[in-house]
Amino acid sequence: MKNTCRFFTRYLFVLLTFLAFPAFCPAEVQTRVHSWEEAVKAARGQTVDWYMWGGSPAVNQYVNGYLATELKKEYGITLRQIPVKDIAEVVSKLVVEKQAGKDSDGSVDLMWINGENFRTCKQQELLYGPFADKLPNQHLVDWANPSVKNDFGTPVEGLESPWGSAQMVMIHDSARTLEPPRSIEALLAWIKTNPGRFTYPAPPDFTGSAFVRHIFYHAAGSVDTWQGEYSQATFTKAAEATYTILRDLKKSLWRQGETYPESPVRMNALFADGEIDFSFSYHQGEASRNILDGLFPTTVRTFVFDEGTIGNTHFVAIPYNAKDTAAAMVVANFLLSPAAQLHKASPQVWGDFPAIAAARLPSPWQENFATLPRGPATLDDAELQAHQLPEPPSKILVELEKGWIEHVLKNR
Amino acid sequence: MPRLQSSAMPPAGTRRRTSARRLLVLLGPALAIILLLFGGGLLLGLLQALGQVPSQTLSTIGGQHFLHVLQDADFTKSLTLTLYIAITSTVIAACISVVLALGLMRWAANSRAINFLLQIPLTVPHLVIALSVILLLTPSGLFSRLFSYLSIISTPADFPLLVNDGWAIGILIVYVWKEVPFITFMLLSVLKNMGVELLEAGSTLNASRGQRFFYIILPIIAPSLGAACLIVFAFTFGAFEVPYLLGRTYPLALPVWAYKNYSDIDLLARPEGIAIGLIIAAIVILAIISSQLLLHFGRKRGLSI
The missing domain is CATH 3.40.190.10 (Periplasmic binding protein-like II)
Structure with missing residues (x-):
């Protein structure tokens, strides 16, 4: 109800804007993507507002505990988790912001997303990037894997960066x-x-x-x-x-x-x-x-x-009007680091399937992933990845x- | 009998008339909230059910979603099922409650413990009872295991289907279980204030048990009973979680159908979900208005209801 109210006021605002400026066109969306060096430099001191589904205590603990601490320590970035019930709410919020011409200083810096929501974002051009190929840890991801390359059939094309995956x-x-x-x-x-x-x-x-x-x-x-x-x-x-x-x-x-x-x-x-x-x-x-x-x-x-x-793989994406794009890129990169992925894969923490391919890791890390305690019923990563559709x-x-x-x- | 009615409902014609302005001041804040939140929500819902889709600036407003729902072959099935569940559970619960209230009447008049005990089930959510029914009555539930352990049935699978069954028995059990304490509680509060004088007078005049029930007790409890039944009917007609958990996959009760449409991955199914929700609301409101009209005419014809 609150959202709908907000929607109506925004709707009214858009209408008035159009009436006031008949020749109004949406401002050109800023398309230049930071290089990695620029991103790291600019990221220090920025705050990343990460909108994500907040229904799992294990995930929340991982984000607000491990990730927030490490990012602060290593890059001087403040990570702020904004839990939502369904990321689709955030997508419709972005649609409205785009309609209202709010093309910069948006409140969402990073979102946890995949499938249908990603498709909507891509179609409506709500995403910053392509940024994924700028991240150094990207070489750990097996982009040839069809379930990474395409997100529910929609080509990713660097508009989102993998975070983890799940398999039936x-x-x-x-x-x-x-x-x-x-x-x-x-x-x-x-x-x-x-x-x-x-x-x-x-x-x-x-x-x-x-x-x-x-x-x-x-x-x-x-x-x-x-x-x-x-x-x-x-x-x-x-x-x-x-x-x-x-x-x-x-x-x-x-x-x-x-x-x-x-x-x-x-x-x-x-x-x-x-x-x-x-x-x-x-x-x-x-x-x-x-x-x-x-x-x-x-x-x-x-x-x-x-x-x-x-x-399927779940990803993080940066909205086109995000305020702290540089820091968001650094966070997306850190999520793919072997240390962060290993911590996430631990059953006591979250037990999420890594988004990076073990074969692409240096051997000590391969060892770490291979010896990760997994439950008695869980198959090993190699067998799962070899049987992924x-x-x-x-x-x-x-x-x-x-x-x-x-x-x-x-x-x- | 103004004294008797005093606790149940204010008599129709209050002697001390409150001025309209005073009434407005007194009811204003509550009414404003109800109108804003309830009326506003209904209005926004109606707009969306008529085809106003957020995020799509150009949309046609019209009754096509309502029409689509009403023309759906499943609508009659769902409506019948929902009415069946609501009416059956209300009637069963009402009958049990009347018997229970009469039985408890003497006790309840003196003992606070009974009233307290009756209030305990009121605090338990329907969801909890629904889950208990699953744990107790499914073919893998506690009773079926107990019976097969005692060799009353040969395997747990022989236990009769009481959950997700064709007759919605599981759903009815939950509602009866949950509503009996509620109606009983409502009736007891009236019966407590009635006292025993009238019944004693009745028996000195040689009224039989049945006569005492039909001519003394029933007219006194009727307004509360009617109101309680209406609340129960309105609730069971619009409640979602119990038929969702204990119903069959098809046909669906109306509220479950509405939810399924509303939460559909296809955003275009949403208006239909809201349309079904509004149809549910309309049916309940209609039921309330018609029952009030019936009561009104009943009173005019001199029934002491």
Whole structure:
């Protein structure tokens, strides 16, 4: 309500501005990007207002504790975390600022972003840069990895800098299921021979929707098709095949597919209670954490499909009207430093999957990452990275979610 | 019987008339807040439901989103389900509450403990009860395990489906569980003030139990009962979390449908979400107005309600 009010006053302001200056055009957006040396010099004494989703105590602790201390010590930068419920709020704030012609001294210096929100920002030209290629730590990132190069199908092109990543893993109990099916094909066959022992959260739940995308890749028989230009007809054909597979699967699902868990949390509970034999998570470390928390038995393990599982990278980006662009660049670079990434990857801190490729690190650091304590159920980075599939464009994601509701849930 | 009504509701014609100006001064601050926050929110919601999309300067205002929702084949299904849940839970809760209130009446008149005990469930959020129902009544829940342990059923999976089921039994259980203390509490406060004199008078005149209930107690508790039922109906009709957790994936209760649309990744689904929310509000308001009208005509016809 408050936001909407603010929106209306701004809207009014824009309207008045246009009325007052009929020849008003938006000022030319400042495009020159600092070189790295300039950035480091200018950054000292600046304050970076970092807007980010603030729902995880572990992340908040990492940002306000480790990162803030190190940045102050090393670069004289004050890091201020501004927690938000959804970064989309910040994106719409930027849209309004752009409409109002507020092209400098914006309040947002850095934001934690990916997927749909990045696409909106890129389309509306709300981003500073390309700046990512100016950062020295960028050489640690494997830009050939399709899930880094494209953010949910949108080419990154240096407009955001990677921070970490997540990958879907299947979860099973090795005491119950000795030999889990290691491909989508085998999983579908397993479900049919073991009716009632599998389910997935109903899309548009994030995790359930990711499962449907795996079936989509399987039905389409290709992953790369969707990263470039594809025809609507090809998509429709693949989507139809996806719905057919899932409709056929329904009677073999938990409760004959008459109802689905509403969240991965509920699916995990069903799994832990022995009602179903598999769970899955879009966070490779979640199963281990659940073992530590006593929610899962210690025999629980994770696996990835031979053809790979979908992963995505989360990034930081700088708005076009940010006040402290130099310091924001330094922060983005520091986030990629081996020390910061290692600290972040530690299960006691956050357990986030690193955005840098271990192979590109000097050997002592490789050692550090390799010996990082990971939970009993978490796969090692090399195996995960070798089995990583990119996300399709968000347009496909949305279409599949809608199509699933229409054709699978409602059976039309 | 002004003395009897004094605690439940002010009598229709107050003898000491308050001047309009004084009334305005007294109610002004509260009304202003309600009008601003409630009315303002509704108005902004209505604007967005009519197609006013923030961040898009050019948008057409019109009823297309409402039309789209009303024409959706699922609308009738969702409405039926929501009405079924709201009406059934209200009726069941009301019946249990009346019996409970009558049973507790004598105790409650003297004991503060009963009143205190009744207030405890009022403080527990619906969400907690909904989660308890999941823990207790799902096929992997406590009861099913207990029954299979006692060999009443052979495996936990044989336990009847009470959650995410076709008849919304789980949802009804939560609402009945939660609303019974509320209605009972409302009724007890009236019954406490009624005293026992009228009932004693009734029995000296040879009124049977049933007669005493229908001619003495019911007319006295009716206004409170009606008001409490309305609150319960309005709440259960518009509440989101219980059908979200305990309902089936399809069909959806109206509030869950509204939420799904509002939180859709596609921003264009938002106006429809708000439109559904406003339809919910309209139905509840309509229910309140029509029940008030019914009461009004009832009073005119000389019913002592």
